[in-house]
Amino acid sequence: LAIHLLFSKRAPAVETHSYTLFFYEIVGVSIVLSIAQRFWMPLRSWMRHMRPILTATILLLGLWDIVTFGFQLLPMPYFPGPAAVLRNLINDRALLLDSTWHSLALLLSGYAAGVLLGLISGICIGWSTPVRYWGMPLLKIVGPIPATAWIPLAMVVSPSAVVSAGGLIALAVWFPVTMLTASGISNTRASYLDVARTLGAGRAYLIFRVAIPAAVPSIFIGLFMGLGASFLTLVVAESVGVKSGLGWYVSWAQGWAEYGKVYAALIIMAAFFSTIMTLLFKVRDRVLVWQQGVIKW
Structure with missing residues:
Protein backbone atom coordinates (compact mmCIF):
# COMPACT_ATOMS: atom_id res chain seq x y z
CA LEU A 1 0.00 0.00 0.00
CA ALA A 2 2.83 2.41 0.88
CA ILE A 3 4.60 1.66 -2.42
CA HIS A 4 1.44 2.29 -4.42
CA LEU A 5 0.60 5.54 -2.62
CA LEU A 6 4.15 6.79 -3.19
CA PHE A 7 4.03 6.23 -6.93
CA SER A 8 0.45 7.53 -7.18
CA LYS A 9 1.69 10.96 -6.06
CA ARG A 10 4.29 10.90 -8.81
CA ALA A 11 1.61 10.20 -11.47
CA PRO A 12 -1.57 11.92 -10.26
CA ALA A 13 -3.21 11.84 -13.72
CA VAL A 14 -3.50 8.06 -13.60
CA GLU A 15 -6.72 6.74 -12.04
CA THR A 16 -5.78 4.31 -9.26
CA HIS A 17 -8.62 4.85 -6.79
CA SER A 18 -9.94 1.30 -7.15
CA TYR A 19 -6.54 -0.25 -6.52
CA THR A 20 -5.92 1.96 -3.48
CA LEU A 21 -9.33 1.01 -2.10
CA PHE A 22 -8.51 -2.64 -2.78
CA PHE A 23 -5.41 -2.38 -0.58
CA TYR A 24 -7.33 -0.64 2.19
CA GLU A 25 -9.81 -3.53 2.11
CA ILE A 26 -6.93 -6.01 2.38
CA VAL A 27 -5.61 -4.16 5.42
CA GLY A 28 -9.07 -4.16 7.01
CA VAL A 29 -9.61 -7.87 6.36
CA SER A 30 -6.15 -8.64 7.74
CA ILE A 31 -6.93 -6.80 10.97
CA VAL A 32 -10.25 -8.62 11.36
CA LEU A 33 -8.65 -12.02 10.70
CA SER A 34 -5.80 -11.29 13.12
CA ILE A 35 -8.32 -10.62 15.88
CA ALA A 36 -10.61 -13.53 14.98
CA GLN A 37 -7.82 -16.11 14.84
CA ARG A 38 -7.12 -15.55 18.52
CA PHE A 39 -10.52 -17.06 19.35
CA TRP A 40 -10.94 -19.64 16.55
CA MET A 41 -8.31 -22.37 16.33
CA PRO A 42 -9.14 -23.60 12.76
CA LEU A 43 -8.72 -20.05 11.46
CA ARG A 44 -5.41 -19.77 13.28
CA SER A 45 -4.16 -22.97 11.68
CA TRP A 46 -5.28 -21.80 8.25
CA MET A 47 -3.56 -18.43 8.65
CA ARG A 48 -0.36 -20.10 9.84
CA HIS A 49 -0.43 -22.33 6.75
CA MET A 50 -1.29 -19.54 4.28
CA ARG A 51 0.92 -16.80 5.72
CA PRO A 52 3.95 -17.46 3.43
CA ILE A 53 1.74 -17.60 0.31
CA LEU A 54 -0.17 -14.43 1.21
CA THR A 55 3.06 -12.61 2.03
CA ALA A 56 4.62 -13.65 -1.28
CA THR A 57 1.48 -12.48 -3.12
CA ILE A 58 1.62 -9.03 -1.54
CA LEU A 59 5.34 -8.74 -2.30
CA LEU A 60 4.74 -9.72 -5.94
CA LEU A 61 2.02 -7.07 -6.24
CA GLY A 62 4.43 -4.49 -4.86
CA LEU A 63 7.17 -5.58 -7.28
CA TRP A 64 4.68 -5.50 -10.17
CA ASP A 65 3.69 -1.96 -9.18
CA ILE A 66 7.33 -0.85 -9.03
CA VAL A 67 8.46 -2.20 -12.42
CA THR A 68 5.33 -1.06 -14.30
CA PHE A 69 3.53 1.88 -12.70
CA GLY A 70 6.53 3.14 -10.73
CA PHE A 71 9.65 3.13 -12.92
CA GLN A 72 8.03 1.84 -16.15
CA LEU A 73 10.80 -0.68 -16.74
CA LEU A 74 8.55 -2.77 -18.99
CA PRO A 75 7.18 -1.50 -22.32
CA MET A 76 3.67 -0.16 -22.43
CA PRO A 77 0.94 -1.02 -23.25
CA TYR A 78 2.02 -4.66 -23.11
CA PHE A 79 2.71 -4.65 -19.38
CA PRO A 80 0.15 -2.48 -17.56
CA GLY A 81 0.30 -1.99 -13.83
CA PRO A 82 -1.93 -3.83 -11.36
CA ALA A 83 -4.10 -0.73 -10.92
CA ALA A 84 -4.95 -0.72 -14.63
CA VAL A 85 -5.73 -4.44 -14.56
CA LEU A 86 -8.03 -4.06 -11.56
CA ARG A 87 -9.75 -1.07 -13.18
CA ASN A 88 -10.48 -3.11 -16.32
CA LEU A 89 -11.61 -6.01 -14.17
CA ILE A 90 -14.19 -3.77 -12.49
CA ASN A 91 -15.30 -1.85 -15.57
CA ASP A 92 -15.76 -4.98 -17.70
Missing part, protein backbone atom coordinates in the same frame (compact mmCIF):
# COMPACT_ATOMS: atom_id res chain seq x y z
CA ARG A 93 -17.20 -7.14 -14.92
CA ALA A 94 -20.52 -7.71 -16.75
CA LEU A 95 -18.83 -8.86 -19.96
CA LEU A 96 -16.30 -10.94 -18.03
CA LEU A 97 -19.06 -12.62 -16.04
CA ASP A 98 -20.96 -13.44 -19.23
CA SER A 99 -17.77 -14.75 -20.86
CA THR A 100 -17.00 -16.89 -17.81
CA TRP A 101 -20.49 -18.39 -17.91
CA HIS A 102 -20.18 -19.29 -21.60
CA SER A 103 -16.73 -20.79 -21.04
CA LEU A 104 -18.03 -22.85 -18.12
CA ALA A 105 -20.94 -24.22 -20.16
CA LEU A 106 -18.67 -25.09 -23.10
CA LEU A 107 -16.00 -26.63 -20.87
CA LEU A 108 -18.40 -28.80 -18.88
CA SER A 109 -20.24 -30.06 -21.97
CA GLY A 110 -17.04 -30.92 -23.82
CA TYR A 111 -15.38 -32.41 -20.75
CA ALA A 112 -18.41 -34.55 -19.90
CA ALA A 113 -18.60 -35.87 -23.47
CA GLY A 114 -14.88 -36.63 -23.51
CA VAL A 115 -15.01 -38.41 -20.15
CA LEU A 116 -18.01 -40.51 -21.19
CA LEU A 117 -16.43 -41.55 -24.49
CA GLY A 118 -13.07 -42.11 -22.81
CA LEU A 119 -14.51 -44.36 -20.11
CA ILE A 120 -16.44 -46.45 -22.65
CA SER A 121 -13.50 -46.87 -25.03
CA GLY A 122 -11.03 -47.37 -22.18
CA ILE A 123 -13.11 -50.11 -20.55
CA CYS A 124 -13.57 -51.86 -23.89
CA ILE A 125 -9.88 -51.66 -24.79
CA GLY A 126 -8.74 -52.69 -21.32
CA TRP A 127 -11.10 -55.65 -21.02
CA SER A 128 -11.45 -57.09 -24.53
CA THR A 129 -8.40 -58.47 -26.31
CA PRO A 130 -9.86 -58.04 -29.84
CA VAL A 131 -10.89 -54.45 -29.12
CA ARG A 132 -7.45 -53.79 -27.67
CA TYR A 133 -5.83 -55.21 -30.81
CA TRP A 134 -7.67 -52.73 -33.06
CA GLY A 135 -8.05 -49.87 -30.60
CA MET A 136 -4.47 -49.38 -29.42
CA PRO A 137 -3.07 -48.57 -32.90
CA LEU A 138 -5.82 -45.99 -33.32
CA LEU A 139 -4.95 -44.44 -29.97
CA LYS A 140 -1.26 -44.34 -30.83
CA ILE A 141 -1.98 -42.56 -34.13
CA VAL A 142 -4.81 -40.17 -33.24
CA GLY A 143 -4.21 -39.61 -29.53
CA PRO A 144 -0.83 -37.81 -29.59
CA ILE A 145 -2.07 -35.23 -32.14
CA PRO A 146 -3.01 -32.07 -30.20
CA ALA A 147 -6.72 -31.38 -30.32
CA THR A 148 -6.01 -27.82 -31.44
CA ALA A 149 -4.41 -29.19 -34.63
CA TRP A 150 -7.87 -30.34 -35.73
CA ILE A 151 -9.32 -26.80 -35.63
CA PRO A 152 -9.33 -26.25 -39.44
CA LEU A 153 -11.10 -29.56 -40.05
CA ALA A 154 -13.53 -29.04 -37.16
CA MET A 155 -14.55 -25.62 -38.48
CA VAL A 156 -15.36 -27.16 -41.87
CA VAL A 157 -17.33 -30.23 -40.79
CA SER A 158 -19.14 -28.80 -37.74
CA PRO A 159 -22.44 -26.91 -38.10
CA SER A 160 -21.32 -24.15 -35.72
CA ALA A 161 -18.24 -22.85 -33.95
CA VAL A 162 -19.68 -23.82 -30.56
CA VAL A 163 -20.15 -27.45 -31.64
CA SER A 164 -16.64 -27.60 -33.09
CA ALA A 165 -15.15 -26.12 -29.89
CA GLY A 166 -17.04 -28.62 -27.73
CA GLY A 167 -15.91 -31.46 -29.97
CA LEU A 168 -12.28 -30.39 -29.74
CA ILE A 169 -12.49 -30.25 -25.95
CA ALA A 170 -14.05 -33.73 -25.91
CA LEU A 171 -11.25 -35.02 -28.16
CA ALA A 172 -8.59 -33.51 -25.89
CA VAL A 173 -10.16 -35.21 -22.85
CA TRP A 174 -10.89 -38.52 -24.58
CA PHE A 175 -7.28 -39.59 -25.16
CA PRO A 176 -5.85 -39.45 -21.59
CA VAL A 177 -9.06 -40.82 -20.07
CA THR A 178 -9.06 -43.72 -22.53
CA MET A 179 -5.39 -44.54 -22.01
CA LEU A 180 -5.46 -44.45 -18.21
CA THR A 181 -8.80 -46.29 -17.98
CA ALA A 182 -7.56 -49.03 -20.30
CA SER A 183 -4.34 -49.30 -18.30
CA GLY A 184 -6.23 -49.57 -15.02
CA ILE A 185 -8.66 -52.19 -16.34
CA SER A 186 -5.97 -54.34 -17.95
CA ASN A 187 -3.81 -54.23 -14.80
CA THR A 188 -6.54 -55.48 -12.48
CA ARG A 189 -5.08 -58.21 -10.31
CA ALA A 190 -5.85 -61.64 -11.68
CA SER A 191 -6.45 -62.92 -8.14
CA TYR A 192 -9.42 -60.54 -7.76
CA LEU A 193 -10.97 -61.83 -10.97
CA ASP A 194 -10.29 -65.48 -10.08
CA VAL A 195 -11.97 -65.14 -6.68
CA ALA A 196 -15.00 -63.48 -8.26
CA ARG A 197 -15.27 -66.20 -10.93
CA THR A 198 -15.00 -68.87 -8.26
CA LEU A 199 -17.99 -67.29 -6.53
CA GLY A 200 -19.99 -67.43 -9.77
CA ALA A 201 -19.59 -63.86 -11.02
CA GLY A 202 -20.50 -63.18 -14.64
CA ARG A 203 -18.82 -60.87 -17.11
CA ALA A 204 -20.88 -57.80 -16.17
CA TYR A 205 -20.11 -58.30 -12.49
CA LEU A 206 -16.40 -58.72 -13.21
CA ILE A 207 -16.30 -55.49 -15.22
CA PHE A 208 -18.47 -53.22 -13.08
CA ARG A 209 -17.82 -54.61 -9.59
CA VAL A 210 -14.20 -55.77 -9.82
CA ALA A 211 -12.24 -54.26 -12.73
CA ILE A 212 -13.64 -50.72 -12.72
CA PRO A 213 -13.30 -50.19 -8.92
CA ALA A 214 -9.72 -51.48 -9.13
CA ALA A 215 -9.02 -49.05 -11.98
CA VAL A 216 -10.49 -45.95 -10.29
CA PRO A 217 -7.08 -44.53 -9.18
CA SER A 218 -5.82 -44.71 -12.77
CA ILE A 219 -9.09 -43.29 -14.06
CA PHE A 220 -8.72 -40.22 -11.85
CA ILE A 221 -5.22 -39.61 -13.20
CA GLY A 222 -6.76 -39.60 -16.67
CA LEU A 223 -9.49 -37.22 -15.51
CA PHE A 224 -6.91 -34.75 -14.20
CA MET A 225 -4.81 -34.99 -17.35
CA GLY A 226 -7.91 -34.50 -19.47
CA LEU A 227 -8.97 -31.51 -17.41
CA GLY A 228 -5.64 -29.79 -18.01
CA ALA A 229 -5.87 -30.49 -21.74
CA SER A 230 -9.45 -29.19 -21.81
CA PHE A 231 -8.36 -25.82 -20.36
CA LEU A 232 -5.82 -25.28 -23.13
CA THR A 233 -8.19 -26.42 -25.86
CA LEU A 234 -11.02 -24.25 -24.51
CA VAL A 235 -8.98 -21.04 -24.71
CA VAL A 236 -7.61 -21.78 -28.19
CA ALA A 237 -10.95 -22.95 -29.61
CA GLU A 238 -12.79 -19.89 -28.27
CA SER A 239 -10.23 -17.51 -29.74
CA VAL A 240 -10.70 -18.70 -33.34
CA GLY A 241 -14.42 -18.98 -33.87
CA VAL A 242 -16.66 -18.70 -30.81
CA LYS A 243 -18.25 -15.29 -30.25
CA SER A 244 -18.25 -15.47 -26.45
CA GLY A 245 -16.12 -16.87 -23.66
CA LEU A 246 -12.86 -16.02 -21.94
CA GLY A 247 -10.72 -17.12 -24.88
CA TRP A 248 -12.77 -14.90 -27.18
CA TYR A 249 -12.46 -12.02 -24.72
CA VAL A 250 -8.65 -12.32 -24.64
CA SER A 251 -8.45 -12.40 -28.44
CA TRP A 252 -10.82 -9.42 -28.74
CA ALA A 253 -8.94 -7.34 -26.14
CA GLN A 254 -5.59 -8.15 -27.72
CA GLY A 255 -6.89 -7.00 -31.10
CA TRP A 256 -7.59 -3.57 -29.61
CA ALA A 257 -4.26 -3.55 -27.70
CA GLU A 258 -6.20 -3.46 -24.42
CA TYR A 259 -3.66 -5.48 -22.49
CA GLY A 260 -5.11 -4.45 -19.15
CA LYS A 261 -8.23 -6.36 -20.17
CA VAL A 262 -6.10 -9.28 -21.32
CA TYR A 263 -4.47 -9.60 -17.90
CA ALA A 264 -7.84 -9.16 -16.19
CA ALA A 265 -9.18 -12.11 -18.20
CA LEU A 266 -6.08 -14.15 -17.34
CA ILE A 267 -6.73 -13.57 -13.64
CA ILE A 268 -10.32 -14.74 -14.11
CA MET A 269 -9.05 -17.82 -15.97
CA ALA A 270 -6.61 -18.65 -13.18
CA ALA A 271 -9.34 -18.47 -10.55
CA PHE A 272 -11.81 -20.30 -12.82
CA PHE A 273 -9.51 -23.21 -13.68
CA SER A 274 -8.12 -23.46 -10.14
CA THR A 275 -11.64 -23.75 -8.71
CA ILE A 276 -12.58 -26.54 -11.11
CA MET A 277 -9.34 -28.40 -10.38
CA THR A 278 -9.93 -28.06 -6.63
CA LEU A 279 -13.45 -29.47 -7.00
CA LEU A 280 -12.09 -32.49 -8.87
CA PHE A 281 -9.56 -33.03 -6.07
CA LYS A 282 -12.45 -32.97 -3.57
CA VAL A 283 -14.32 -35.58 -5.61
CA ARG A 284 -11.21 -37.75 -5.81
CA ASP A 285 -10.65 -37.55 -2.05
CA ARG A 286 -14.28 -38.52 -1.46
CA VAL A 287 -14.23 -41.46 -3.88
CA LEU A 288 -10.74 -42.67 -2.93
CA VAL A 289 -11.20 -42.18 0.80
CA TRP A 290 -9.51 -45.55 1.37
CA GLN A 291 -6.29 -44.12 -0.13
CA GLN A 292 -5.96 -41.22 2.29
CA GLY A 293 -2.40 -41.09 3.56
CA VAL A 294 -1.21 -43.29 0.69
CA ILE A 295 -1.45 -40.97 -2.32
CA LYS A 296 0.48 -37.68 -2.20
CA TRP A 297 -0.88 -35.79 -5.21
